Amino acid sequence: MSVLITFDLDNTLWDVAPVIMRAEYAMESWFEERFPGFSHQHSTLAREALRNNILSTKPELAYNLTAVRLAVYKLALKQFGLPSEEADSVAGAALAHFCEWRQKVDLYPHVVDVLEVLRQDYALAVITNGNADVFHPYVGLGQYFDFAIRADEVGVAKPDPSVFMIAARNAGVDISELIHIGDHPTDDVFGSSNAGAKSVWFNRHGAQRWSDDWGGRSHAEIHSLLELPTVIQSLLP
Template sequence: MARESFKIFYAGRNDVILYEGVEEVLESLKQKYVLGVITNGNADTKKIGIDHYFDFNISASDINAGKPEPIIFEEALRQSGFRAEEICHVGDHPVNDVEGSSDFGMKSIWFNEKELDWPLDQKPNFKEVNSWSELERTVESF
C-alpha cells in the first residue's frame, strides 16, 4: 500500500505544467551560463522534460544531505567547476535556498513569486525576483 501511494505521489511530482516563459528564460540562460539543479525534492527534470537545460542535477537523496547543509553546495562546486563566489543560486525557500547559499558564499536570488515579506529576523545579502521575466536580467546584474 505504501509503495503504491508513493508511486502515485512521485508520478504527480513529475506531472508539471511549467510557468509561462520558463523554457524561454532557461534557454537564454543556458546560452550564457552553466546551469545546475540543487533540490531537496524528488521531481525529475528528465521526466518533466527540462533536463537538457541543465549541466548537472544534484538531489539531496543522492548525497544524503539537503539544503541548507554546506555539503550539497560543495557538491555543486565540484560538479560545476566554479568557486562559490562565481555561482548565483536561485531558489524560493528563505532558509534552504537564500540563507544556505548566501552563508556558503554564493550570490543568491530569492524567487518570491507570492511577494511575501521576508520571514526571518536576519536578512542575508540577496536579490529578489517575483517572476520568471525578471530572472534573467537579475542574474546578469550580479
C-alpha cells in the same frame, strides 16, 4: 569567469501543491483498486501520522523524502494485514507509481523562455530537497540542465552548505561563482549565502515581505522569472 546558475524546483519553476495533491489522489485510487478499504483505513491524514512517527524514531531520514514515503507505505500495508515481504514489494510498486505522478508538473509562465536565454551564457543545474526529476520527460526541462543535485541521492539537504559545495565541485567552479535561485528564505537564500554563493530570492508576484527572523537578505529579489537574466548580469563582477 565561469558561472554556475542553480535552481530550486518546487515553487520556483512550478507550484508544487497541486502536483502533490494530484499524486496523492492517484495513490488513493491505486491502493483502493488493489486493496479495498485501504484508503479508508489509511487516509492521507493517517499516513501523515505514520510519517511523523517514522521521523521521530529515524530523524536521519528527514532529508530523504523518497525513503520516508517508502517507509510509510510499508508500515501502512503491514498494518493493513499484508505479510512483511509482500508489503515491502507492494510498497516499492506504490512508490514507483507516486514518483511517476510526482513528475506531472505545470511549469510557471516563462520558465522555458528564461532557461533558453540563460543557457546561452551560463551553466545551469538543479539543487532540490524534493524528489522531482528534472530530466523526466513529464517535466521536460532536462535539455537545459547539466546535472541535478537531489537531497535524497546525495544524503544532504539545503540549507546545509555542503550541498551547494557539491554543485560547485560538479561544475568545476568556485563557490563564489555559483548563483542560486529559489523561493525558500532558509533553504535557498540562507543556505546558498552561508555557503559563500550568491542568492536570488524568487518572491513570486512580490507576495511575501522579508522577515528579519529569516536571517540575512538575498543578494537580489525577483517577482517574475523574466527578471532573472538582467538580475544575474547585475550580480556578476
